[in-house]
Amino acid sequence: MALRTVFVFIVTGPYGNMTGRRRRAGRAARTRRQKHENSLRSASLRHLSQYIRLMKFLHQRGFTSTLLQPAVFTDTGRGLQTLRAIKPGHLVISLPESCLLTTLTVLNSYLGEYIKSWKPRLSPLLVLCVFLVCERHRGEASDWFPYVDLLPASYTCPVYFGDDVMDALPACVRRRGLEQREAVQEMFSSNQDFFRSLQPVLNQSTEDVLTYEAFRWAWCSVNTRSVFMSHRPSSFLSGPDRFALAPFLDLLNHRADVQVEASFNDATRCYEIRSVCGTRRFHQAFINYGCHDNQRLLLEYGFICSDNPHSVVYVDVDLLCDVLKADRSLDQKIKFLRENNFLQNLTISSEGPSWRLLTALRLFSLPQTMYHQWKTVLLGQTLCEEKEQWIVGTAKILCQRLLRDTFTALDKISNLLQQSEQPIREQLEVVMSLRQEERCILGRCLEVLDESLKQTDELLPCQQDADAVS
Numbered sequence: 001m002a003l004r005t006v007f008v009f010i011v012t013g014p015y016g017n018m019t020g021r022r023r024r025a026g027r028a029a030r031t032r033r034q035k036h037e038n039s040l041r042s043a044s045l046r047h048l049s050q051y052i053r054l055m056k057f058l059h060q061r062g063f064t065s066t067l068l069q070p071a072v073f074t075d076t077g078r079g080l081q082t083l084r085a086i087k088p089g090h091l092v093i094s095l096p097e098s099c100l101l102t103t104l105t106v107l108n109s110y111l112g113e114y115i116k117s118w119k120p121r122l123s124p125l126l127v128l129c130v131f132l133v134c135e136r137h138r139g140e141a142s143d144w145f146p147y148v149d150l151l152p153a154s155y156t157c158p159v160y161f162g163d164d165v166m167d168a169l170p171a172c173v174r175r176r177g178l179e180q181r182e183a184v185q186e187m188f189s190s191n192q193d194f195f196r197s198l199q200p201v202l203n204q205s206t207e208d209v210l211t212y213e214a215f216r217w218a219w220c221s222v223n224t225r226s227v228f229m230s231h232r233p234s235s236f237l238s239g240p241d242r243f244a245l246a247p248f249l250d251l252l253n254h255r256a257d258v259q260v261e262a263s264f265n266d267a268t269r270c271y272e273i274r275s276v277c278g279t280r281r282f283h284q285a286f287i288n289y290g291c292h293d294n295q296r297l298l299l300e301y302g303f304i305c306s307d308n309p310h311s312v313v314y315v316d317v318d319l320l321c322d323v324l325k326a327d328r329s330l331d332q333k334i335k336f337l338r339e340n341n342f343l344q345n346l347t348i349s350s351e352g353p354s355w356r357l358l359t360a361l362r363l364f365s366l367p368q369t370m371y372h373q374w375k376t377v378l379l380g381q382t383l384c385e386e387k388e389q390w391i392v393g394t395a396k397i398l399c400q401r402l403l404r405d406t407f408t409a410l411d412k413i414s415n416l417l418q419q420s421e422q423p424i425r426e427q428l429e430v431v432m433s434l435r436q437e438e439r440c441i442l443g444r445c446l447e448v449l450d451e452s453l454k455q456t457d458e459l460l461p462c463q464q465d466a467d468a469v470s
Contacts, residue, residue: 084281102241172316188216312441314345315347353395
């Protein structure tokens with residue numbers, strides 16, 4: 001479940017200095033920056049009836065906003081734009097508690113008596129999902145219609161993907177995407193009795209209102225848009241309750257290099273966001289969901305972040321086993337790595353294989369007769385030059401295999417795009433962006449590994465035990 005547990009908003013403008021380093025830009029740099037800024041346009045959305053209705057709804061609940069307006073941007077789509085320059089440390093937005101959609105909102109609604117009396121207790125996530133479905137069904141009769149009406153009609157999260165799109169994902173994301181899809185299906189199917197109990201508040205049959213498609217939409221709405229806000233435990237609900245849907249605030253887009261402070265202020269009873277870096281007038285304000293790579297962003301939020309410094313490619317255990325299948329002690333080594341929690345986050349970046357991946361490969365380079373060294377290798381011990389060269393060579397093979405899979409996936413996506421219509425095209429385009437980024441990372445990593453091998457003198461084959469990797 002994705003919650004925006006780390007909130008980082010407001011940049012020094014999308015094109016300002018956000019690294020804290022000052023450089024004297026030359027004429028060519030200034031020209032490039034000017035062209036980039038000129039190519040990115042925005043258009044205000046505040047005059048559209050949907051946004052007028054939303055702002056009126058929020059103002060009635062005590063929210064006033066003079067710093068931000070909804071706008072559409074050529075590079076990110078819908079977002080929020082600053083109306084005047086914001087200085088570092090200044091309050092950017094303060095959303096009253098009455099504007100937040102939480103489980104308390106639902107418990108105090110027409111659904112409250114049904115939820116409070118239901119046994120076993122329902123989860124906060126389920127309660128919010130059901131409320132969103134019912135409010136969308138009620139249309140303009142809903143108190144929350146101005147907000148629900150602006151929620152996306154569909155999402156580009158894997159839970160929405162059909163099998164063809166799912167198969168185009170990298171192995172690690174595909175596995176987690178399938179698990180996510182199964183979890184949503186299970187939540188839907190296991191609560192049919194509760195859904196049927198809500199018939200008295202619906203003007204159509206529950207089977208027509210609380211469909212899987214509607215429930216999936218609501219689940220994605222909560223999963224991709226809720227902010228982290230700890231609530232007091234409720235005797236009517238089961239499990240931790242940390243969800244809050246925040247109208248207007250959730251129009252903010254993610255960017256990896258922004259910083260802010262954000263939390264619920266118990267004194268003012270508002271969710272407040274304070275700028276760290278400040279931003280220039282008429283530039284876009286951003287939110288940061290945390291230090292997530294693009295695979296995580298796609299899985300949980302349904303989008304890819306360009307120029308993401310946290311981007312990596314994951315090495316799946318099945319791929320490791322296939323590349324190293326000649327090692328007769330492979331099963332024992334896999335078991336040893338798993339027992340030591342060393343099979344997660346084996347990654348490759350543009351700078352090369354991660355320390356965890358190289359360490360795992362060092363273990364694979366050892367024969368079973370050197371079992372006494374396995375633990376010390378996990379603690380960081382390096383090996384002889386010949387084995388280190390083997391490790392680099394094996395990492396190169398892994399890169400090549402991953403790159404081959406990436407090219408195959410890109411070809412498949414290209415073919416599917418010619419046959420598909422919206423919204424399948426949107427899903428494919430997000431997956432294609434992920435795969436294209438993966439191609440760049442693997443290509444640069446191969447260059448790093450090739451350079452590393454060139455710098456090593458030619459070595460004699462490593463004298464290995466009969467049980468060692470061949």
